[in-house]
Amino acid sequence: MQRIGVFVCWCGSNIAGTVDVKAVAEALSHEPGVVFSTDYQYMCSQAGQDMIKASVAEHHLTGIVVCSCSPRMHEATFRKTATAAGLNPYMVEIANIREQCSWVHKDMPIGTEKAIILGKAAVAKVHLNAPLTPGESPVTKRALVIGGGIAGIQTALDIADAGFKVDIVEKKPTIGGKMAQLDKTFPTLDCAACILTPKMVDVAQHENVRIFSYSEVSEVKGFVGNFDVTIKKHARFVKEDLCTGCGACVDKCPMKKVPNEFNLGMDNRPAIYIPFAQAVPKVATIDPAHCNMLKNGKCGLCARVCTAGAIDYTQQDEYVQEKYGAIVVATGFNPISMDKFDEFAYNQSKDVITSLEFERLTNAAGPTAGKLLRPSDGAHPHTLVFVQCVGSRCTACAEKGKEYCSKICCMYTAKHAMLVRDKYPDVDVYVFYIDVRTPGKNFDEFYRRAVEEYGVKYIKGTVGKVVPENGVLKVQASDLLNNKQLHIDADMVVLAAAIEPDRSARPLATMLTASMDTNDFFTEAHPKLRPVESPTAGVFLSGACQGPKDIPETVSQAGAAASKVIGLLAKDKLMGNPCVASSNEAMCNGCSSCANVCPYGAITYEDKEFRMPDRTVALRRVAKVNPAVCQGCGCCTVACPSGAMDLNGFKNDQILAEVDAICK
Amino acid sequence: MQVNGEFKPLIVAFCCNWCSYAGADLAGNNRLNYPAEVKIIRVPCSCRVNPTFILRAFQRGADGVILCGCHPGDCHYTSGNYYTRRRMAMLFSMLDYLGIERERTRVEWVSAAEGAKFAATMNDFVAQVTALGENKRLEDLRCKK
Numbered sequence A: 001m002q003r004i005g006v007f008v009c010w011c012g013s014n015i016a017g018t019v020d021v022k023a024v025a026e027a028l029s030h031e032p033g034v035v036f037s038t039d040y041q042y043m044c045s046q047a048g049q050d051m052i053k054a055s056v057a058e059h060h061l062t063g064i065v066v067c068s069c070s071p072r073m074h075e076a077t078f079r080k081t082a083t084a085a086g087l088n089p090y091m092v093e094i095a096n097i098r099e100q101c102s103w104v105h106k107d108m109p110i111g112t113e114k115a116i117i118l119g120k121a122a123v124a125k126v127h128l129n130a131p132l133t134p135g136e137s138p139v140t141k142r143a144l145v146i147g148g149g150i151a152g153i154q155t156a157l158d159i160a161d162a163g164f165k166v167d168i169v170e171k172k173p174t175i176g177g178k179m180a181q182l183d184k185t186f187p188t189l190d191c192a193a194c195i196l197t198p199k200m201v202d203v204a205q206h207e208n209v210r211i212f213s214y215s216e217v218s219e220v221k222g223f224v225g226n227f228d229v230t231i232k233k234h235a236r237f238v239k240e241d242l243c244t245g246c247g248a249c250v251d252k253c254p255m256k257k258v259p260n261e262f263n264l265g266m267d268n269r270p271a272i273y274i275p276f277a278q279a280v281p282k283v284a285t286i287d288p289a290h291c292n293m294l295k296n297g298k299c300g301l302c303a304r305v306c307t308a309g310a311i312d313y314t315q316q317d318e319y320v321q322e323k324y325g326a327i328v329v330a331t332g333f334n335p336i337s338m339d340k341f342d343e344f345a346y347n348q349s350k351d352v353i354t355s356l357e358f359e360r361l362t363n364a365a366g367p368t369a370g371k372l373l374r375p376s377d378g379a380h381p382h383t384l385v386f387v388q389c390v391g392s393r394c395t396a397c398a399e400k401g402k403e404y405c406s407k408i409c410c411m412y413t414a415k416h417a418m419l420v421r422d423k424y425p426d427v428d429v430y431v432f433y434i435d436v437r438t439p440g441k442n443f444d445e446f447y448r449r450a451v452e453e454y455g456v457k458y459i460k461g462t463v464g465k466v467v468p469e470n471g472v473l474k475v476q477a478s479d480l481l482n483n484k485q486l487h488i489d490a491d492m493v494v495l496a497a498a499i500e501p502d503r504s505a506r507p508l509a510t511m512l513t514a515s516m517d518t519n520d521f522f523t524e525a526h527p528k529l530r531p532v533e534s535p536t537a538g539v540f541l542s543g544a545c546q547g548p549k550d551i552p553e554t555v556s557q558a559g560a561a562a563s564k565v566i567g568l569l570a571k572d573k574l575m576g577n578p579c580v581a582s583s584n585e586a587m588c589n590g591c592s593s594c595a596n597v598c599p600y601g602a603i604t605y606e607d608k609e610f611r612m613p614d615r616t617v618a619l620r621r622v623a624k625v626n627p628a629v630c631q632g633c634g635c636c637t638v639a640c641p642s643g644a645m646d647l648n649g650f651k652n653d654q655i656l657a658e659v660d661a662i663c664k
Numbered sequence B: 001m002q003v004n005g006e007f008k009p010l011i012v013a014f015c016c017n018w019c020s021y022a023g024a025d026l027a028g029n030n031r032l033n034y035p036a037e038v039k040i041i042r043v044p045c046s047c048r049v050n051p052t053f054i055l056r057a058f059q060r061g062a063d064g065v066i067l068c069g070c071h072p073g074d075c076h077y078t079s080g081n082y083y084t085r086r087r088m089a090m091l092f093s094m095l096d097y098l099g100i101e102r103e104r105t106r107v108e109w110v111s112a113a114e115g116a117k118f119a120a121t122m123n124d125f126v127a128q129v130t131a132l133g134e135n136k137r138l139e140d141l142r143c144k145k
Ligand SMILES: Cc1cc2nc3c(=O)[nH]c(=O)nc-3n(C[C@H](O)[C@H](O)[C@H](O)COP(=O)(O)OP(=O)(O)OC[C@H]3O[C@@H](n4cnc5c(N)ncnc54)[C@H](O)[C@@H]3O)c2cc1C
Pocket: A146, A147, A148, A149, A150, A151, A152, A169, A170, A171, A172, A175, A176, A177, A178, A179, A182, A184, A185, A186, A187, A215, A216, A217, A330, A331, A332, A333, A334, A335, A355, A356, A359, A408, A412, A415, A502, A504, A505, A508, A542, A543, A544, A545, A549, A550, A551, A552, A554
């Protein structure tokens, strides 16, 4: 029989205002097993905790019930108190008589009656509590970063600088992400390549960093501290260790008409290519869909010109297995497809482009060597129209676009408009906007410069239609402030397309059992207090995969994620959650029902010897839960047809005891 | 239960720790009232709720049982609430067959941010069960005081 102590908290007047705490303590003192019952103003205060400790000693308590605020608030506090008093921390139960009683009921007798019932349920439960001890598991001191954009690069660099090993897995042939495609960056207008490429080199040369480029994560098993990851290295048909990146093969390849994805298809590249001059790793890659040798077995020119002997047409995808203690997701974003936005004639006219295409067009290393030329005929444009929020903030058109604000478009559009006016003062620049949102540091000043110093014509209103006609783009728009319809003949229209998470994010989330929101952005463990951790232990978030972000924000989040990873890897052992499932081997019939529903694959089977009534020994298959993998959801306990599976801390009989206590 | 000649139902609410229990806490933080007839039992995930818990509640005199979990796709354990949804669909139709009206049972998704939804759901559910009156069908008479 337990010796239970009941401690009813007033929480000042928060509880005592609607619950007669003395009556609650009195009523609970008559419950079976309760040997001590009292009330106090602030149970969580030092004095309150000291009183609990003293009572445990004085009354030889074996279990504690605290009637107080939500267990989500102070369960951990009172468990520590119990430990300090020499009890097992799991011998504590909380009756939530604040959030779920005194704060939602106004009437004192009603509140008191309910508090007594909640207290009785807690007492009934604690009777059946058993001491629990968390298991320990070792930590593999290596981190995995998925995605090699600025977010992934920064996170990896910070972890590596702290002395831990890091691997980056990047699905493209080079790291760098979107930032590598940008020209100048707001709000300071420094060139993206000048600030990014040194970091790319740093990370590649860091002794603690390995880069798996042109690779993807294909399987994740395990749990915090002990992830087992399979990385699929796509065959690039070039031996990475031999290729010097000289580019001789690229010059000689006869298949020169492959749309160049780095320039968003605005020019062509050969079938063997290096995405851009500062690519890391600077290694050629053969695109098997366009290589004559791989498709038809004819050609082989690149192998002949390669003096390093790096070309290998027989290369196969390779799988690498590695163990990690922590995983950082940094898979970034992409602009949405413009296919559903027919009104802007994106698919009809080459002169209607997205903002990311515009970045390539103004980039000195881009398809026009940085000259602003009209894509359809290479002429110098005279009038440019920028349209903001294309597909963003689409509350009425959610099937086409996104309901959220993409956050970065106001600023990059101001940047584009300003850069055009700076280089080509003869070009008229219009920007159509719903609102201009510039809440970052030095952001509003930046936007005002575009208007006041560079004479960009900002018009609050929407563009209804763009019609290509006789070599010009007829833009029909409304000017909301002047209540006017506008017709502008433009040479080019630039669409600030909404951004969305990378398509690979959802399957990756499933692999990692990390959660995402309805827009497929990864969700954080807490939106304010744990913004760089995913709810899945050991999985961290960095950059635009968590929500739209500009570079300064991405880099700060990347550093924050790194510091969380460092904190984890610095530990030698992790304490587990003892509230895990376990099966009663005598009752289990090895049916697999439990393993089939476990989302974490925590249940395996083993053959156990059982002594039968006739004294023979039989082998029987029984379920075994890996306590380090089990997260304690309890799904298996309900699936088990023989009642063999139970969940520590929330055992069947504990919950039934609560039900009984509540129902009279 | 009759209080001053007025029927007050007994409602057991199972709430998952990560969303709905937090949603109930939020209703408290925002002082959103709902009837005290609702008594909450905390479970790690909605999928921890064994049909026997619900049967037991009805046997012991509960007039309604509501099970709250995270929205589909948001379960802390990724898929728990999908099992809940299927299991409860089965259980509730069986209970209906046994004479426990469907209106006495409910599964509701309440996120940790939906304090208002939690309170509104409870107000609505209590009103619905009150209209039905006492549960007599499954009550184990031996449990009667
Ligand atoms: C037109 C435009 C202009 C911009 N201008 C500015 C500016 O001037 N200033 C500014 O501060 N910000 C600007 N931004 C925003 C900036 O691009 C982002 O803040 C930044 O790129 C976010 O970095 P990231 O690493 O999170 O994502 P990304 O740059 O998208 O990098 C993600 C990386 O992960 C890789 N990846 C994705 N999925 C997987 C997978 N499953 N496995 C392996 N690898 C994967 C991708 O290939 C990519 O390399 C602009 C954005 C756009 C669209």
